[in-house]
Amino acid sequence: MTVSRTAGVVIVGGGVTGASLAFHLASAGVRDVLVLERAALASGGSGWSVGIIRQLYPTPETSRMVRRSLTVFQRFGEAVGGDAGFVPCGALIGVSPAMRPALARSVASQRALGIRAEILDPADAARVEPRIDTRALGAVLWEPESGYGDPSAVTMGFAEAATRRGARIEQGVEVTAIRRSGDRVTGIETARGERIEAPVVVNAAGLWSPRLARLAGVELPIVIGRHPVFVIERDPAFGRPHPVYLDLAGGSYVRPETGGLTLTGSLTDDETKHPMDPDRLGGDVGLDEAEAVLALTSRALPGLADARYRRGWAGAFDITPDWMPILDESPLRGFWIAAGMSGHGFKLSPAVGETLAALITGATPPVDPAPFRFGRFGTPATPGTFVSSYLR
Ligand SMILES: Cc1cc2nc3c(=O)[nH]c(=O)nc-3n(C[C@H](O)[C@H](O)[C@H](O)COP(=O)(O)OP(=O)(O)OC[C@H]3O[C@@H](n4cnc5c(N)ncnc54)[C@H](O)[C@@H]3O)c2cc1C
Numbered sequence: 001m002t003v004s005r006t007a008g009v010v011i012v013g014g015g016v017t018g019a020s021l022a023f024h025l026a027s028a029g030v031r032d033v034l035v036l037e038r039a040a041l042a043s044g045g046s047g048w049s050v051g052i053i054r055q056l057y058p059t060p061e062t063s064r065m066v067r068r069s070l071t072v073f074q075r076f077g078e079a080v081g082g083d084a085g086f087v088p089c090g091a092l093i094g095v096s097p098a099m100r101p102a103l104a105r106s107v108a109s110q111r112a113l114g115i116r117a118e119i120l121d122p123a124d125a126a127r128v129e130p131r132i133d134t135r136a137l138g139a140v141l142w143e144p145e146s147g148y149g150d151p152s153a154v155t156m157g158f159a160e161a162a163t164r165r166g167a168r169i170e171q172g173v174e175v176t177a178i179r180r181s182g183d184r185v186t187g188i189e190t191a192r193g194e195r196i197e198a199p200v201v202v203n204a205a206g207l208w209s210p211r212l213a214r215l216a217g218v219e220l221p222i223v224i225g226r227h228p229v230f231v232i233e234r235d236p237a238f239g240r241p242h243p244v245y246l247d248l249a250g251g252s253y254v255r256p257e258t259g260g261l262t263l264t265g266s267l268t269d270d271e272t273k274h275p276m277d278p279d280r281l282g283g284d285v286g287l288d289e290a291e292a293v294l295a296l297t298s299r300a301l302p303g304l305a306d307a308r309y310r311r312g313w314a315g316a317f318d319i320t321p322d323w324m325p326i327l328d329e330s331p332l333r334g335f336w337i338a339a340g341m342s343g344h345g346f347k348l349s350p351a352v353g354e355t356l357a358a359l360i361t362g363a364t365p366p367v368d369p370a371p372f373r374f375g376r377f378g379t380p381a382t383p384g385t386f387v388s389s390y391l392r
Contacts, residue, residue, distance in 0.1 A: 004194045004195065004196065005194075005196055005197075006032070006187075006196065006197045006198065007032050007033070007034040007168075007196055007197075007198040008030060008031055008032030008033060008034075008198065008199070008200065009025060009030060009032065009033045009034070009198060009200040009201075009202065009360065010034050010035075010036060010175075010187070010188055010196060010198040010200070010201045010202070011033065011034070011035045011036070011202045011204050012036055012175045012188070012201065012202065012203055012204060012205050012212055013035075013036075013037065013044070013203070013204035013205040013206055013208070013209075013212075014035050014036075014037025014040075014041040014042070014043075014155070014159065014169060014171060015041075015042060015044045015045060015046040015047075015155060015204065015206050015345075016042065016046040016151050016154055016155045016158070016345060016346055016349040017046075017204045017206065017338050017339070017341065017345055017349060017352055017353065018035050018037070018202070018204035018338070019035070019041065019154075019155045019156075019158035019159040019162065019169075019353075020158045020349045020350055020352060020353025020354075021202060021204060021338055021352075021353040021356050021357055022035045022158065022159065022162035022167045022169065022353075023080065023158040023159075023161050023162040023165070023167075023353060024353040024354050024356075024357035024358075025162075025167070025357045025360065025361070026161075026162045026165035026166055026167040027161075027165055027357075028357055028358075028361050028363065030357075030360075030361060031166065033162065033166070033167035033168070034167070034168045034169075034170070034196070034198070035159070035162070035167065035168070035169040035170065036170055036173045036174075036175055036188070036190065037169070037170065037171045037172075037173065038172070038173060038174035038175070038191075039171070039172065040171050040172075041152075041155050041156060041159055041169070041171060042151065042152040042155040042156070044205075044206045044207055044208070044278075044281065045206045045207050045281070045315065045316065045317070045318070045341075045345070046151045046152065046155050046206070046345075046346065047151065047152050047155075048229070048281060048282055048313060048315045049151040049315070049345075049346050050148070050229055050253075050255055050263050050265065050315075051085075051148045051149050051150060051151050051255070051346055052091070052146075052148050052244055052246075052253070052255050052346075052347065053066075053069075053070060053073060053086070053091075053146050053147055053148055053149055053346070053347040054066075054091045054093065054143060054146050054244065054246060054347070054390075055067065055070065055091075055110065055115050055117065055143050055145075055146055056093055056103075056106065056107075056110070056117070056141060056143070056390050056391070057106075057110070057389070057390070058102075058106055058388075058389070058390065058391055058392040059324075059371060060109065060113065060368075061367045061368055061370075061371050061372075062324065062348070062371075062389075063109070063110050063113050063115060064113055064351075064366070064367045065348050065351035065352070065355070065366075065367055066115075066347055066348060066351070067113060067114055067115055068350065068351045068354070068366060068367075069347055069348055069349065069350040069351045070145060070146070070347075072084075072350035072351075073086040073149050073154075073350070074086065074088070074145075076154070076157060080157050080158060080161045080350075081157055081160060081161045081164070082153065082154075082156060082157030082160060082161070083150075083153055083157070084149045084150060084153060084154045084157060085149050085150025085153045085154075086147060086148075086149040086150075087147045087148055087149070087256075088144075088145060088146070088147040089147045089148070089241070089243045089244060089256060090128070090142065090143060090144045090145070090146060090147060090243040090244070091142075091143045091146035091147065091243060091244035091245070091246065092125065092128060092129055092132065092140055092141065092142055092143075092243055092244070092245045092246070093140065093141040093143070093245075093246045093248060093390070094125075094132065094134065094137045094139075094140050094141075094245070094246070094247045094248060094249050094250070094300070095137065095138055095139050095140075095141070095248050095249055095391070096136065096137065096138050096248070096249035097137075097138030097139075098138065099138060099139075099248060099249070099391055100119075100138040100139045102391045102392065103119060103139055103141060103391060104119060104139075106391060107119055107141065115143075116143065116144060116145050117141055117142065117143045118141070118142045118144075119139050119140075119141055119142075120139065120140045120141070120142055121139065121140075122134035122135075122137045122138070122139065122140060124140075125137075125140040125142075128140075128142050128243070129242060129243055129245070131238075131242060131301055131302070131303045132242075132245060132247075132300060132301055133299060133300060133301070133302055136249055136250065137249055138249070146244060147243075147244060148244060148255050148256075149346070149347075151346045151349075154346070154349065158349075158353070173190050173191070173192060174190060174191040175188045175189070175190055175191075175212065175215075176189055176190060176191050176215070177189035177215055178201060178212075178215045178216035178335065179195070179197075180216065180217075180332060180335075183331070183332060183333055184199075184332070184333045184334050185198075185199070185200070185201045185216065185332055185333065185334040185335040186198075186199075186334075187201070188201055199334050200334050200336065200360060201216075201334065201335050201336070202335075202336045202337075202338055202356070202360070203216075203330075203335065203336065203337050203338065203339055204338045204339065205339065206278075206318055206339060206341065206345070207224050207278035207281065207316050207318050208278055209222060209318055209337070209339030209340070210222050210224070210318075211278075213330070213337070213339075216330070216332050216335050217332065218330045218331065218332055218335065218337075220326070220337065220339065220340065221320055221321055221340075221377045222318050222319060222320055222326075222339060222340045223271075223272045223275055223318075223319045224275060224276055224277075224278050224316050224317070224318055224319075225270075225271030225272045225273070225274055225275060225276065225316060225317050225319050226271060226274040226275070226276035226314055226315070226316050227265065227266075227269070227271050227315045227316055227317050227343065228265065228266075228285040228289055228290075228293070228312055228313065228314050228315060229263055229264070229265045229312060229313055229315050230263070230264050230265065230285070230290050230293055230294065230309065230311075230312040231257070231261055231262070231263055231264075231309075231310040231311050231312065232261065232262050232264060232294065232297070232304065232307035232308060232309055232310060233259075233260055233261055233262075233307055233308045233310050234260050234261070234262055234303075234304065234307050235303075235306035235307055235308075236260070237303075237306065238303045238304065238306070238307070241256035242254060242256055242262070242301060243256070244256075245300060245301060246267065246390075247267070247296070247300040248267060248387055248390060248391070250296055250299055250300050251266060251267045251268030251296055252264060252265070252266055252267060252268075252293060252296035252297045252299075252300050253265055253267055254297060254300070254301060254304070261310065262297075262304065262307065264293060264294070264297045264304075265293060266292075266293050266296065267386060267387055268296070270386075271316075271317050271319060271343070271386065272319055276314065276316045278316060280314060281314065281315065281316055282313050282314065282315075283313065283314045284312075284313075284314070285312035285313060285314055287309075289312075290309055290312050294307075294309065317341070317342055317343040317386075318339055318340050318341055318342065318345075319340065319342045319343070320340035320342055320377070321377050322376075322377075322388075323342040323343070323386065323388055323389040324340070324342060324371060324372060324389070325338070325339070325340050325341050325342065325345070325348070325352060325372055326338075326339055326340040326372060326373075326374055327352060327355055327356050327359065327369060327372035328359070328369065328372060328373050328374040328375075329359075329374065330374055331374070336356065336359075336360060337374060338352060338356050342386075342389060343386055343389070344389060351366065351367070354366055355367060355369060355372070
């Protein structure tokens, strides 16, 4: 093993998180940013993501982050460069009668932060989308500016913009060891037998982040939980595409795709109860699990009952106990964590990169980083599922 080179910051992982961070560090003038990706850019969770951009969040920090991120997606070409594939088709979020008071509280505080959202009585939801079944709902939230984007394209956009600002991005390079001296990180080793010295190493390895952290002797409170996605072909009689619809009461979501397709999945499963080996990402799904989800989908949007099942894949989330990311330095000085995105790392990616870049460089972060601290899980976490990242 020879010391082949040095870097100012090594970012491990070329998903949307690592690419956004590289862009923001390079934009802040940090020299010698090196991204190492063991396979190809966006080949991890980012490449298998559904790409929904909704804005309903229960805390001021996540609300601010999604707001900042949305403004980047809206003008990605000028702000970063490239095309985010952002489709502002709007998002509807259906809640049960019991959830309505929590929704009203969240939306009141979100509006004060500039988020455009309107609570509709179930009967009025037809004004936006007459095809959803509102009978079991207590309210429907309408976010006219939300929609979906293309996580692979956003990863590429950030990566290319980072490269233009001097960062280096290397694909096909796996980090196999993290070097330390006492309580400080000193660099990494790669499967190619290289040693790279760096005072700052960032774990942006997404679904592999616990594995990578263990190389540094750091345990992350992150579970890799399975989240299957299904693709259906809408019947031509369904007509124009539907908006994004998240049925928090019934437990399913849909987002339109080009070619008359719809992506759908469950919001009732607790992914933490279904741990998955991340190397099985993109693998097959069973017809029985597809049928169970499609039953929920057609209850939410009955016109989709005539859709044809096309395919599915096994996705996964890197989930923390409170379903919020970890954006902080670990107890090993210089070894930073940008992981635990808990199923919302795409829509938050611009602000996640911006926040962590500020923390690493000692600048003032755009949001209070306290809710994303490494050590916040010292006390038992509040139990919850993915829906707890919408409403509390
Ligand atoms: C099915 C599914 C649906 C989703 N839907 C949404 C959604 O609708 N909206 C939303 O906002 N978010 C969604 N997400 C979540 C979001 O896509 C992820 O949080 C985000 O893409 C994670 O990006 P990342 O860069 O943190 O991780 P990843 O994309 O997993 O990137 C990590 C990278 O690290 C690399 N790596 C790992 N180990 C090493 C190593 N030792 N050396 C070098 N490289 C390494 C991997 O190859 C990988 O490319 C979804 C995710 C999935 C899987």
